[in-house]
Amino acid sequence: MSVESFQGDIWEPACGDGAISKVLEAAGYQVVSTDLIDRGYGAGGHNFLKSETPLAKNIITNPPYGTHGLGDAFVRRALIHARKTGGSVAMLLNLRSLCHPDRTPRFQRCPPTAIYVLDDLTCWPEGKPVSQYARIAKQQYYWAVWHPGKVERPSFWWLATKPFRDPQ
Template sequence: MNTYKNTFGKRAHLEFYPTPPEAVKALLSVEKFDGSIWEPACGYGDVSKECIKAGYKVISTDLAQRNYGQGGIDFLKTEKPLAKNIVTNPPYGKYGLGDAFIRKALIHTRKTGGSVAMLLNLRSLCNPNRHKKFIKTPPSAIYLLDELICWPYGIKGSYKTRIAKQQYCWVVWNPNHSGSTKLGWLSPKEFNH
């Protein structure tokens, strides 16, 4: 039973917006990861479970304990990578939490030679505070998602809420990438089965 109060219009506690499985399936239809995957904001295991189904060994951690993976692990304070690749829907937050997740993931995967895939709000790509970061460390691919809602605590609500109007994309950094960023389109509803 979910003990959280479902209050749309306010940010979810600990930025908990679970990833619909079809979003992960869509990503895995176009991206392959060499080696194990670390899901550092695993929540209920939505990303992890789809990666496991696709044949990957997955290490699942989270700041909170949500009856999946290992709770009590603050990704931003980790010093060693737990797997070669990192795939997650990071918490965004008001104070650059999503940026901190990207930065930490890139630091870890520079050590492992792995890739990073982050589910981000599409608007985050056009933020002037991130312009230099994307120029300095360009993603290898950005996949725009046509329809996706990450509901607070995974509880579906009104389609009139602000959260239902957000647009998402998968942003991927590969270790040997050079040149321009590949842009692609994905439709998660095609993977909703």
């Protein structure tokens, strides 16, 4: 939220425990929070990948990555919805996804408008920290933001995460 703003309401379709939704709400956005599994926040039992009707103008999420292109499927579905609503899409993705041969033609056809790399972020699946030496703890992330209808070279910027960490 320090570098992008969105016009209209936001759908967080993989809300999990509400981490992203809560930040969006605190920033004053109207947020619709859903997830396939009820994790105690938002409405569970909602399959985003099979959704036909957008629940809000914009979509912002940390999609599940999984296997068989699950994260890519989230990006595709979000872009389909954003074209219908005239909204934007922001996805928190693994940095390695920028350099994958299967994604190169997709990014060339529909490039993100902006790419923001994060200097330090650990995402714990289902909020369950594991050993600091786990593979997930060593991954790097970026926010990709699409404004459908704009096909141009993306802007690129680095974001420091330290100012936004919870002092626990």
